[in-house]
Amino acid sequence: MCIAKILLSLLFNPVKVWKSTKCKKKKKRINYQFLCCFESVIIEFAIVRIVISFQNHHFKRRSEVINARAVRARSLSRYRSAMASCAVQLIEKVTRKKVEKQKFETHILKGPYMKHPLQNRWGLWFYKNDKSKMWQDNLRLITKFDTAEDFWALYNNIQPPSKLSSGCDYSMFKDGIEPMWEDRSNKCGGRWLITLAKQHRHTELDHFWLETLLCLIGEGFGSFSRDICGSVINIRAKGDKIAIWTSNAENCETVTYIGKKYKESLGLPQKLVIGYQAHADTATKSNSITKNKFVV
Known part of the structure; x- marks a missing residue:
């Protein structure tokens, strides 16, 4: 139980645990070699936590960048879809006008040559x-x-x-x-x-x-x-x-x-x-x- 508490304390506040442990060791006359090992463990835990914290921060930033890129990609996709839709409508409109013009020319311009x-x-x-x-x-x-x-x-x-x-x-x-x-x-x-x-x-x-x-x-x-x-x-x-x-x-x-x-x-x-x-x-x-x- 003590070891578990110490480990949990190290994860959340390694400095305080280190000081508290140091004081207790002095009181209980723990030998100097054990104290040095314990300090090394505390330092390693602290370093690991710093690294993990940095990685979490890095991953968070990276996630935000990825999300931003995804949003931008979705927006660009919607924009391209809208532009494509407008282009299709414009092409259909132009084609329809051409067909109507051809029909008009066929009916009006070619009509006089259809002799009676x-x-x-x-x-x-x-x-x-x-x-x-x-x-x-x-x-x-x-x-x-x-x-x-x-x-x-x-x-x-x-x-x-x-x-x-x-x-x-x-x-x-x-x-x-x-x-x-x-x-x-x-x-x-x-x-x-x-x-x-x-x-x-x-x-x-x-x-x-x-x-x-x-x-x-x-x-x-x-x-x-x-x-x-x-x-x-x-x-x-x-x-x-x-x-x-x-x-x-x-x-x-x-x-x-x-x-x-x-x-x-x-x-x-x-x-x-x-x-x-x-x-x-x-x-x-x-x-x-x-x-x-x-x-x-």
């Missing part, structure tokens, strides 16, 4: 009177088109009828049909004819011609559009003419419907009468006047 097809393919012809040549040699095909965009590209890049010289014609016919009576699609047909005085050339002529073309390419006559062959505009010194050609002059219902619809499309007054002439009658006429087969 017409029900029929059409050919535009030009005739310029040259008395030194045969009639057929004066007629030539300019181009063919089958989309609305190609029609407008053509119409906007040719001279309007009002700018043509006298003796010139424009003709627009379905593909495979030539603008002449002798063509097999025309020889049994006829034409609805509108005559304009010379003074109306710069006010009404271009408008009437454009409306006529739109009626044709837009299939403006409904199911009766299958009987349409084409249209011709004649520029003449005495007066200008616009005509719609059909394939069958004997089909009264079809011809009459086309005439009424055409008159309505041009916005002509009801009192104004237009006539339909068969090509056969025009080819065999004995004078400059051809009788009308139908009128509306």
Whole structure:
């Protein structure tokens, strides 16, 4: 028990134990050699305690450093995670904007090149009177088109009828049909004819011609559009003419419907009468006047 107490006292207060022990030894006349050994033990215990205390302090400091580094590492990890998350969100946002831009460009910029097809393919012809040549040699095909965009590209890049010289014609016919009576699609047909005085050339002529073309390419006559062959505009010194050609002059219902619809499309007054002439009658006429087969 005494030894245990001494050891415990040495651990907590080695100097006091050393002094107390020294006094007791003097009183009990402990020999000098034992005292020296005991003092050595006390000193060793003291040194051990100092070393242990220093190590504990060192380990405590080291633990604090390790903890600080761990905290800093965790903070840095959180910061990096937050930055990575922000970067991912930014990349997703940029990617989404790029995709939306591509969709916009596809829809808006590429949209105009997605042409709108017409029900029929059409050919535009030009005739310029040259008395030194045969009639057929004066007629030539300019181009063919089958989309609305190609029609407008053509119409906007040719001279309007009002700018043509006298003796010139424009003709627009379905593909495979030539603008002449002798063509097999025309020889049994006829034409609805509108005559304009010379003074109306710069006010009404271009408008009437454009409306006529739109009626044709837009299939403006409904199911009766299958009987349409084409249209011709004649520029003449005495007066200008616009005509719609059909394939069958004997089909009264079809011809009459086309005439009424055409008159309505041009916005002509009801009192104004237009006539339909068969090509056969025009080819065999004995004078400059051809009788009308139908009128509306």
